[in-house]
Amino acid sequence: MVTVPYHTFVVAKDSQLECPLGNGGVAFQMKSLGCPKGKYGGLCQFDCVCKNGATCHIFNGACKCLPGWKGVACDEVNPSxxxxxxxxxxxxxxxxxxxxxxxxxxxxxxxxxxxxxxxxxxxxxxxxxxxxxxxxxxxxxxxxxxxxxxxxxxxxxxxxxxxxxxxxxxxxxxxxxxxxxxxxRNNKWGDECEINCDCLHADTCDRYAGCICSSGWKGRHCNEGVNWECCFDSIHLLQAK
Known part of the structure; x- marks a missing residue:
């Protein structure tokens, strides 16, 4: 087991870092996610001056004021x-x-x-x-x-x-x-969404058409089975011709 001393890294941008360990080492990526609250700058070395709940830009420290405030430090009343x-x-x-x-x-x-x-x-x-x-x-x-x-x-x-x-x-x-x-809303359709869908065997309920029935079903609520026998009879008649 190798014990690695604790180190604090300060990075201004995404970096590739290496930690030497004897004859080898460990390489890893470090991503910069921004500065702590109240800090800005390339190394987060500056203090923000923003007041009244304003936030400051991570790089240049410019203040973004909340409604009702203005000024460089957001310390001036701004009726709005x-x-x-x-x-x-x-x-x-x-x-x-x-x-x-x-x-x-x-x-x-x-x-x-x-x-x-x-x-x-x-x-x-x-x-x-x-x-x-x-x-x-x-x-x-x-x-x-x-x-x-x-x-x-x-x-x-x-x-x-x-x-x-x-x-x-x-x-x-x-x-x-x-x-x-x-x-x-769910289970509604119509020009003013005033009709209940209540679909029993449907793929979806369309805003303007209502229930779109799954294969083998028909009817306003898709609750009527399709009579396939009549269809088969028609196919046999066509084949006989």
Whole structure:
């Protein structure tokens, strides 16, 4: 048995290293996965200066600020609106949520008829659209947020979503996101995914055609066996001719 002393290697890039052992040695690859948190540089020798949850670039130390902050070190307040998520893909009939965060914004007062968070879908104001949508907002004036919930997504509720607010001086802020439908939920088909598949012997349930039956089966739910005898009789008649 050979005991190898413990060594610490510092590498700035992927390297081929060798460890001599008597008349032989061990060669191995070492991959550089980045710097420890709070460090940057070719040898991770520099300290990051980023603040307020920002991350710094592994090579040059440039700070990537979180929403609501700006500046070289992300230590300057930056009033902004953030809609999250930016894109979402769901099944027909699913429920999904959009969140609208007002970072470092003192919101103008609202009421029941004029909420502080205004929502638009494809440039149409929300209150003219659907019973399947619910909105809410917290009561804070500063660093507040609003929520939009689509309870049953349908084709007319996909596309561009926009959140708008005004601060106490009248300045308007806005941000956008997008929602798309990728198909039906399990065991559903139809233009609006309103029909149950309930296929008994099928390879798949098509969005627009329903059950695609396996060989030997037919019917809307693939629950009727194919009468092969009639087919064989037809073949014999053709052969007899």
């Amino acid at each position: 609106l953030e809609l999250s998520p930016k894109t979402i893909t769901v099944k027909y009939g699913d429920t999904y949520l959009f969140y609208c965060y007002a970072h470092h914004i003192s919101l103008a007062a609202g009421d029941k008829d004029q909420p502080r968070f205004q929502w638009y879908i494809n440039d149409i104001i929300l209150d003219t659209l659907s019973q399947w949508i619910h909105v809410s907002e917290d009561s804070k004036v500063y660093n507040s947020y609003g929520t939009l919930a689509v309870i049953h997504v349908a084709t007319n509720l996909t596309g561009k979503y926009e959140c708008r607010v005004r601060d106490q001086t009248g300045i308007e802020y806005s941000d956008t996101g997008y929602a798309a439908i990728s198909g039906c």
